Amino acid sequence: GERECGEKSGEEWVAIESDSSNVLKRPDLHRMMETTAQKLRLMGGTVELVDIGEQELPNGQTLALPKVVTATFGTDPNKHTVCVYGHVDVQPAKLEDGWATDPYNLTDINGNLYGRGASDNKAPVLAWIHAVEAYQALSMELPVNVKFVIEGMEETGSNGLDAMILAQRDTFFSDVDYIIISDCGWLSRRPALTYGTRGNCYFFAEVEGPKQDLHSGVYGGTVIEPMTDLIGILDTLISPSGKILIPGIREAVAPLSDEEWKMYQDIQFDMDSYKNKIGVTQLMYSNKVDLLAHMWRYPTVSVHGIEGAFSDSGSKTVIPAKVTAKFSIRQVPNMDPAMVKKQVTDYLHSVFAKRKSPNKLKVTMVIGAKPWLADTQHPLYEAGKAAVKRVFDMDPDLIREGGTIPIARTFQDVTGKSIIMMPIGGFDDGLHSQNEKMSRFDATGFTLVSSHFTLQEVLEQETGYE
Template sequence: MAGMSFSSLSALETEIFHYIEAHQSDFIEDLKEWVAVESDSVQPHLRKEVMRMMSLAAARLAVLGATVNSVSLGSQQLLNGQHLPQPPVILGELGKDPKNLTICFYGHVDVQPARREDGWKTNPYTLTEINGNLYGRGATDNKGPVLAWINAVETYRALKIAMPVNFKFVIEGMEEVGSLGLEELLEEKQGFFSDVDYIVISDNLWLSKKKPALIYGTRGNACFSVEVEGGDKDLHSGTFGGIIHEPLTDLIALLDSLVDPTGQIQIPGIYDAVAPLTDEEKKLYESTEYDIEEHKNNSGVKKLLYNTKEEILLHLWHYPSLSIHGIEGAFHEPGIKTVIPAKVIGKFSIRQVPYMELSDVKQQVVNHLENVFAKRNSPNKLKVSMPLGAKPWVTDVNDPLYKAARRAIRTVFGEDPDFIRDGSTIPIARIFQTITQKRVIMFPIGAADDGEHSQNEKISRRNYIEGTKVFAAFFLEISKLRGQSNETSNPGTK
């Protein structure tokens, strides 16, 4: 395939890559079997399918010769009081050679909801290849990458090549609903990670359609609710309009005070803890492959806030952003209803970056909104809360772990990867690093246009098969790191 010349490879790499190419149809059949399972963790009536998917994944690891422990997480209580069994978390282990380093792979096999009538051009649960793309829910998020990793391990086993590293697996089935219970399990099972040297997460995408990337940072997310309450019932605007302080008017003023038309957050102190932009990071932004027009077209908007690649990436990755998401309690159906709602709740979030502390962000938001509200002299009641907060994550691109991944990518794709951050929030990287104190790498194989969570989700045949090769090459590169410290990198170095 493009980017790789077998003549430049070692005999071992050549043998491995030839096997992967020769068996790509088998690997695609495996993905087809997994995509056919409607393992939607969001909808309660499909929980049995998630459980079935976990059993399939456990069986697949067992075939490799792994020791598999399916750890129960008990049940989940829904808002209506119903209790549902939670799918177990799979802890797998393959190889205990004390001379080898041990890498732990994290992935998930649950998916977001998908229906043909939502706009899919194919059945979302039938893997369908069109023009080299493999369409199906979960193809890229995250069944394809999980299988690519397993396929790479299987290749060594099939060729009877000694495993260059020891493997551990953490595979879950509740990622799409917040990885319920996973953090507590990782705390409880810290002994499982005692001999782990590195943790690999492949649950994200490149920034480009064709150029590989390694991710070294993600933003956090602080979700806020701001409630304004007036009387104890909705009122008629003909009877009370013009003579009372309306809660919705107060709320709109509060929301309007948060961010200006240029995207700058107007909360005092919010930028104080943002790390200065280093020359090294600035160079990474300059060298990153990024198509502004393509990003704009994919979004359907006519204009972005910034005009250059560097400015856009800086505001996606390095600086926090604030987005307003909705208002609860206000009339929103078609037609006119001349009502003054008694209580309204605005919802917004701040994607925070290193080294913004959640507690500081919360206090800054509360102080700002209370000050704005006080100036309105409103008798209504204000309540500000932060129901959800996830921390940002960043690591060092000069870490030997990232250098090993870069060499593997160069071997397979014939070029160095982009080093990028992810503007979204992926709490699992921070959770793993904090609990295990081991180095974490985010190593995607999906392309920017794969459409995770969207209609017509896909992974290309190229990315799936070359991704399998790059993981196989990564194992060899990791084996060369013996004797190097496994302590976590200094997150202040980028």
Template sequence: MDFLVLPAILLVISTVHAFQYTELVRYIDSHQEEYVEALRDWVAIESDSSNMLKRPDLHRMMEMVAQKLRPMGGNVELVDIGEQELPNGQTIALPKVVTAQFGNDPNKHTVCVYGHVDVQPAKLEDGWATDPYNLTDIKGNLYGRGASDNKAPVLAWIHAVEAYQALNMELPVNVKFVIEGMEETGSNGLDAMILAQRDTFFSDVDYIIISDCGWLSRRPALTYGTRGNCYFYAEVEGPKQDLHSGVYGGTVIEPMTDLIGILDTLISPSGKILIPGIREAVAPLSDEEWKMYQDIQFDLDNYKNKIGVNQLMYSNKVDLLAHMWRYPTVSIHGIEGAFSDPGTKTVIPAKVIAKFSIRQVPNMDPALVKKQVTDYLHLVFAKRKSPNKLKVTMVIGAKPWLADTQHPLYEAGKAAVKRVFDVDPDLIREGGTIPIARTFQDVTRKSIIMMPIGGFDDGLHSQNEKISRYNYIEGTKLFVAYLNEVSQIKKSGV
């Protein structure tokens, strides 16, 4: 070959790739309104997985997902994952999991995109400025329950694949989808399904992509870690029934007093966990991590203003991010059985149940945390010499997840972000828990990346949840670009 011709050939190849991306971007921009209407239709479904009365809506939501995918061809299935047992002993059908496959070229990488379309509860009277199930566009923000968590990201992935198809462009990788309807209540039934299909649906998957998270600031981000969650009930039981405090106050040792007393021994006012063995299990912050945190775009004042406080636990960025992401914490969530309605009620509760959690990090084992917490609380309770009874139960034991930021998946992510947003992404961790990431890692042994498109101010699980039109549309472009970047990972890099 004439080597003088080679640069020209390379230029033509480069131009073709650039032209294809430009065409995809034009297509996405020209279909913005269609994408918003699709999100409007999805948000209108009250797919609250925690409300048994909304289960028909959840089933309808899963059918709607399948209906969105079927016209695109490929292999779309609604997978039955069984039933859910209710506290009263009755059973109710779990929403089916939607799986789909587009392309099966053995010479290409295969990616599996995970998402969920169930939502947290929402009512207008909770403090929403708009109807939470009527997508409302206000100054470029699309307000509605589930808009950011996780309906818009799921739609953006579907629209990314759809854009390639609409322009008769071959998908650069094979794409599979796993979309569930029980994530907000613990992904009931999904772990078993993943295990059952490990050697079938997941056998040819190279990489798993999760977009159920958000940016930390206005700069795009790639997420490489989440904390786990050990959730506890601490029950103190005393008299056989509730008592009148005027008649019995001063004569009985009250369960609520015992419960408040032991809860106060879990964590110090400065945030130090007092349970022996918890802090000792955590790996110290390395110099490399410190440098990564130092480079992340994060404004403490904006963070304080956003959540409405005038003081944080830590006064510098690195300490705050470290304790948000890679150190454990104790949070007390509520007390069941205590009087909490408006007005006054002079009652001594006969039984109260505290609910608290410990967000755990790598090097911590849920089984060991369960033992440490149970032993410690019983020891503290014994010192009170109370006649009441204590029962400690761990009801959730979700493990943390951590990825290698040097993996080619993350290099591809950086390249895609750079192409779409013209900035380098922040590499961040999540303080919350996404249990399915660890399940995918443990069961399939595949490499995972979390690629968020939600904004830092989207208000997930809160009133007035939203996703900006910008993030929704540019996020679709990001997914289009990312599929192309993943296709360029060498097979030896898998």
């Protein structure tokens, strides 16, 4: 049956360690793209693996980017053409990070399927593929032409995809009427449609001192330690109360409108269950509107970690010679990544200069992804609302997404077509975390929504709204 077939693909896909941020996993990532293409070929799609060139690494070396998979099911000029975007690369995951199960072995526990990429974004991609398979299994003609564009670099900033979309604007994308993205989650147990995402500027701040690590007993007190310098500059990014201290960042943010404030008031969101889910007693804001606003439409700074310092368990008395902090700033309208890059780089260099350290600071922006915002009154969203209502028997919440789907903005800018984000997956799926999962119920329900959405499109088309 379809369900078993889908799970077989799910197991196969999750088993491939397609971590796009780890250059050593690049062969796995190439294999993931080939596996995806082969799945679509076997379903009778017209499939291409599009070469998008090479990636330049910080050390100056180059590495082949994973090819982008495009597929076409149906070319009837009398039908609308929908294009589903997804990605099959994943965030890093290791069993020792605290997973209860092997992150690369899809494991069923009480109806939840655990594995890296289960929710972000392998299952959603498969759900759309299953919607097409469902029509095929029922020998029903697809009510629309369906295209897929599936990439393998989303988790590190969709390198090369912008150029590919631009290059194929007048070919693959020329007959596309709208674009569907299912790379986000619901806010509660209530299904949702997403109309905005934050962008992301991801920085490396490297401080380099001695030519190699030093014994902290022998050298401590005589050298100016890179780690002390790095901590000093990181501590100037954001205040304890969440205020970004980099000049210019807060000033660029679009003010919260009364309309937005009212809309946030009505969204189903339980602060206590949210706190309980993440296991904290207190959040940065104690009321719903402030919290949702800072989740979706204000920037923030997160420091992810430091490469090059001692990070294992136990004690090591080392002065690390070169340490690189990884931090990111979420982007919202009307911030501009190029401007943020300059603001952050200038600020850190000025803060560092005050330390009068002989060490060398290098600031690099490795991801610069813009935010995206849609019009919730667009017919696409009306069709989405109707499909959710039909399958789940309730109206979806209209929400935004704190995370980043960098390509939404590009699709909109390059193709001029509208985009809808149809999330799949519970609010507790644990994207990017330990024990990421996708529930069977959500996955099956979403396959139905996908099918009904395309039907809905046909119905609406007949009433001639476009």
